[in-house]
Amino acid sequence: MTLYLAGNPNCGKSTLFNLLCHTDVRTGNYPGVTVKISSGSLRRGSFAHTDNTDPGSFADKSKFAGKGGFSRNGDFFGNDSVTVIDLPGTYSLEPASPEEAAARKALTDAQNGFYAQFVGDNVGDNVGCGNTDLNPRGNAHSSTCPGACPGACPGAHRSAIIAVADATALPRALYLVTELTELGLPTLLALTMTDELSASGGSVDVRALSQMLGLPVLIAPNGSRNKGAADKFADDVMQYLFRAQPTKSRAYFPRVNGNDRDINARYRFIDSVCRRVWRSGDIADTGNSKSNGGENKATSDRRYLPDRFFLGKYTAYPAFAAVAASIFALTFGVGGVICRVFEKILTAASSVSTAYLTSLGTPSMLVSFITDGLMRGVSGVLGYLPVIIILFTCLDYLEDCGYMARAAFLFDRPLRAAGLSGRSFMPLIMGFGCTVPALGATRTLGSGRDRHLTLMLLPYMSCTAKIPVYALFCSLFFPGRLLPPLVIALLYATGVAVALGVSALARRFLPSLNGQPDPFMLELPPWRAPRPLHILRSALGRTAEFLRKTFTVILAASAAVWFLSGFTPSLTPATGATDSMLALLGRGLSPLFYPFGIAHGESAAAALLAGLLAKEAVISTLAVGTGGLSSLPFIFTSSSAGAYMTFVLLYPPCVAASSSLAVELGSRRRALAMLVCQTAVAYAAAIAMGWLLRLLGMP
Amino acid sequence: MTKAQTAGTATLDRLPAGTAATVRGITVTPRGDASATCSGGTTRRRLLELGFTPGTRVAVLCRAPGGDPAIYALRGYRITLRAVLARLVLTDTPTVGRDS
Numbered sequence: 001m002t003l004y005l006a007g008n009p010n011c012g013k014s015t016l017f018n019l020l021c022h023t024d025v026r027t028g029n030y031p032g033v034t035v036k037i038s039s040g041s042l043r044r045g046s047f048a049h050t051d052n053t054d055p056g057s058f059a060d061k062s063k064f065a066g067k068g069g070f071s072r073n074g075d076f077f078g079n080d081s082v083t084v085i086d087l088p089g090t091y092s093l094e095p096a097s098p099e100e101a102a103a104r105k106a107l108t109d110a111q112n113g114f115y116a117q118f119v120g121d122n123v124g125d126n127v128g129c130g131n132t133d134l135n136p137r138g139n140a141h142s143s144t145c146p147g148a149c150p151g152a153c154p155g156a157h158r159s160a161i162i163a164v165a166d167a168t169a170l171p172r173a174l175y176l177v178t179e180l181t182e183l184g185l186p187t188l189l190a191l192t193m194t195d196e197l198s199a200s201g202g203s204v205d206v207r208a209l210s211q212m213l214g215l216p217v218l219i220a221p222n223g224s225r226n227k228g229a230a231d232k233f234a235d236d237v238m239q240y241l242f243r244a245q246p247t248k249s250r251a252y253f254p255r256v257n258g259n260d261r262d263i264n265a266r267y268r269f270i271d272s273v274c275r276r277v278w279r280s281g282d283i284a285d286t287g288n289s290k291s292n293g294g295e296n297k298a299t300s301d302r303r304y305l306p307d308r309f310f311l312g313k314y315t316a317y318p319a320f321a322a323v324a325a326s327i328f329a330l331t332f333g334v335g336g337v338i339c340r341v342f343e344k345i346l347t348a349a350s351s352v353s354t355a356y357l358t359s360l361g362t363p364s365m366l367v368s369f370i371t372d373g374l375m376r377g378v379s380g381v382l383g384y385l386p387v388i389i390i391l392f393t394c395l396d397y398l399e400d401c402g403y404m405a406r407a408a409f410l411f412d413r414p415l416r417a418a419g420l421s422g423r424s425f426m427p428l429i430m431g432f433g434c435t436v437p438a439l440g441a442t443r444t445l446g447s448g449r450d451r452h453l454t455l456m457l458l459p460y461m462s463c464t465a466k467i468p469v470y471a472l473f474c475s476l477f478f479p480g481r482l483l484p485p486l487v488i489a490l491l492y493a494t495g496v497a498v499a500l501g502v503s504a505l506a507r508r509f510l511p512s513l514n515g516q517p518d519p520f521m522l523e524l525p526p527w528r529a530p531r532p533l534h535i536l537r538s539a540l541g542r543t544a545e546f547l548r549k550t551f552t553v554i555l556a557a558s559a560a561v562w563f564l565s566g567f568t569p570s571l572t573p574a575t576g577a578t579d580s581m582l583a584l585l586g587r588g589l590s591p592l593f594y595p596f597g598i599a600h601g602e603s604a605a606a607a608l609l610a611g612l613l614a615k616e617a618v619i620s621t622l623a624v625g626t627g628g629l630s631s632l633p634f635i636f637t638s639s640s641a642g643a644y645m646t647f648v649l650l651y652p653p654c655v656a657a658s659s660s661l662a663v664e665l666g667s668r669r670r671a672l673a674m675l676v677c678q679t680a681v682a683y684a685a686a687i688a689m690g691w692l693l694r695l696l697g698m699p
Numbered sequence: 700m701t702k703a704q705t706a707g708t709a710t711l712d713r714l715p716a717g718t719a720a721t722v723r724g725i726t727v728t729p730r731g732d733a734s735a736t737c738s739g740g741t742t743r744r745r746l747l748e749l750g751f752t753p754g755t756r757v758a759v760l761c762r763a764p765g766g767d768p769a770i771y772a773l774r775g776y777r778i779t780l781r782a783v784l785a786r787l788v789l790t791d792t793p794t795v796g797r798d799s
Contacts, residue, residue, distance in 0.1 A: 094744065170775060171774035171775055172750045172774040260744050263752065264747070264752050267747075267750065267752040267755075271754075280775060311770070313764060317764060409763055409770065410764070412763065413767060413768070521778060522778065523776060523778050524778060
């Protein structure tokens with residue numbers, strides 16, 4: 001048995017999913033958080049228990065107007081697990097984005113699978129019921145359906161839908177709900193955010209709603225930690241499933257090609273339902289109320305009160321600057337301090353384990369592989385983990401309280417300069433954390449063109465792994481209290497500026513990116529109190545996902561760096577820093593770095609090669625190649641250091657990011673072309689930066 | 700645009716912030732228009748699906764600095780629309796605030 005959770009974006013599907021399955025799928029107060037379809041198995045709470053001891057109690061507990069009881073006894077679900085599927089949010093079954101299309105495909109598959117299964121299972125058993133009008137989308141059902149056997153064979157229906165509707169936006173949410181009922185699958189309506197509705201002074205008449213729609217209606221538990229209510233809800237759902245039968249839709253509005261009268265008719269029906277069952281309280285306007293009070297309500301809705309400041313004419317951008325600055329300070333100030341402590345611990349651990357392994361009599365080659373190869377790579381990642389966790393926590397906080405959607409709104413117009421819409425704001429901001437999860441976040445974008453362009457620009461957002469490189473070079477070449485932060489801020493700005501340029505060029509010369517950006521229809525969720533525990537868990541989840549995605553790649557990359565820097569081309573152990581394969585490659589490439597103002601670029605080039613595998617390896621390779629970081633001033637001058645940092649900022653991302661870029665673009669060739677272009681751009685920009693700094697009088 | 704004005708109606712993008720109006724209808728999306736980017740359906744259809752159906756009250760809450768996009772409240776929720784799209788929504792004359 002499969003249970004599909006379907007509803008509008010940001011209506012609480014994932015929260016409900018977590019309640020039903022006791023899982024921790026990422027949720028947030030931003031439309032489109034769910035980008036992939038996740039599934040889990042229903043935890044039945046107390047139901048399983050009741051099931052075995054007293055099947056008769058169902059009938060008493062039943063709230064639904066099911067036609068029959070259960071002819072088999074209560075163990076039906078005992079050996080048939082219930083899978084719950086969390087679909088991405090959608091406004092209608094006519095998809096306008098890849099996730100909406102995915103949601104629709106899952107549902108239509110369920111619809112077809114349902115009938116196929118049905119025919120296969122029950123052809124001989126149940127004949128003669130006429131659910132022939134329930135299949136509006138033209139599947140070959142009406143003639144072949146052997147009968148919907150209401151109640152006679154509970155569980156024969158392999159799929160059911162939980163339509164999730166935000167009770168505060170019922171006049172809009174019911175649109176999808178009525179569409180869902182027409183799929184002809186057993187459907188149940190779960191109302192979320194009822195606490196918010198009653199806090200605003202509104203109410204829903206559940207019984208009347210159920211009657212008018214011809215659906216069982218349940219109130220979903222409010223808040224994700226209310227365990228008793230969650231179990232009760234799961235029980236109610238189970239009970240419904242037990243007698244699940246195709247919903248007989250009360251309203252039926254078939255799509256006629258070439259016009260949209262069906263939409264108007266559907267909304268007329270919804271308005272008539274809402275007039276009967278829905279009291280809006282302070283919430284802005286219902287469907288077609290003729291009252292003039294709507295606009296006053298709209299501005300006095302308490303859930304949106306902070307908008308007066310955060311979206312105010314004069315306060316909006318200063319407020320954003322303050323938010324961004326505090327995140328920057330928290331991440332790199334506090335995170336930086338923790339990182340330094342962390343690094344010391346990791347270095348100590350590394351030397352302790354070296355000593356321990358040597359004392360065991362391990363061959364020195366193996367010790368070197370483990371400590372210099374693997375452990376250094378791993379600690380390179382772990383070393384800046386605090387920064388990543390803090391950054392993700394901040395971003396999750398902003399998302400959970402609702403600020404992210406506001407930021408997208410504020411930056412829609414500026415992003416148009418890059419040929420994008422406000423929707424790209426969130427993935428781009430995440431790119432400053434780590435490119436890998438940011439690439440995944442582009443899946444919320446409506447248009448393929450926007451997505452492609454955002455993927456193209458993301459690598460120019462300086463990720464946290466590059467910070468150690470900036471920090472090192474700044475401390476050596478741009479000393480002082482004020483200079484390093486200024487230089488780092490300038491580097492970030494350079495990344496953004498180059499991205500703008502790249503976008504302009506790409507839109508000019510790539511026909512596929514030539515069109516208009518997404519029309520930017522973004523729902524603005526109400527401000528909600530952030531849930532600290534939830535944010536922490538979500539941030540840790542993101543971090544874990546990041547580690548999972550990158551760890552193997554980084555392990556392999558560190559092993560490769562160790563191998564390349566430890567052996568000569570004839571595979572004998574390298575004696576010094578100059579005869580390893582990496583050094584040889586670096587020597588071969590070093591002439592390319594003359595234009596940067598780097599005369600002896602062997603180790604600098606080798607470090608960049610290692611950085612292609614993982615950005616953490618840049619510094620360690622430099623240290624090995626130059627025989628200690630203190631000798632860097634002999635290789636670099638201030639201007640060439642600036643050029644080098646610019647190149648590090650802009651050149652292709654690490655293997656982990658590059659491979660997920662290929663995945664997200666759906667084409668290796670395109671990804672490769674993109675990376676080659678990026679290298680060219682980085683090279684040109686670095687040379688320009690070197691020139692600029694020399695013009696400014698730097699050595 | 701001119702057609703809308705001669706009919707004594709306004710379009711959503713012209714309403715001043717703080718006013719509300721009733722939707723009269725949606726203009727047919729011009730061919731090759733920038734806004735027809737939704738795959739599998741026109742923008743016109745998506746606007747209708749989002750609830751901008753004739754008779755619906757829509758309030759203009761605020762505009763982003765620069766005037767575009769703007770936030771609209773209808774059917775119990777809020778949504779951002781760019782002027783390009785809001786222009787497609789025909790309304791009657793707004794009830795609160797002055798006409799621009």
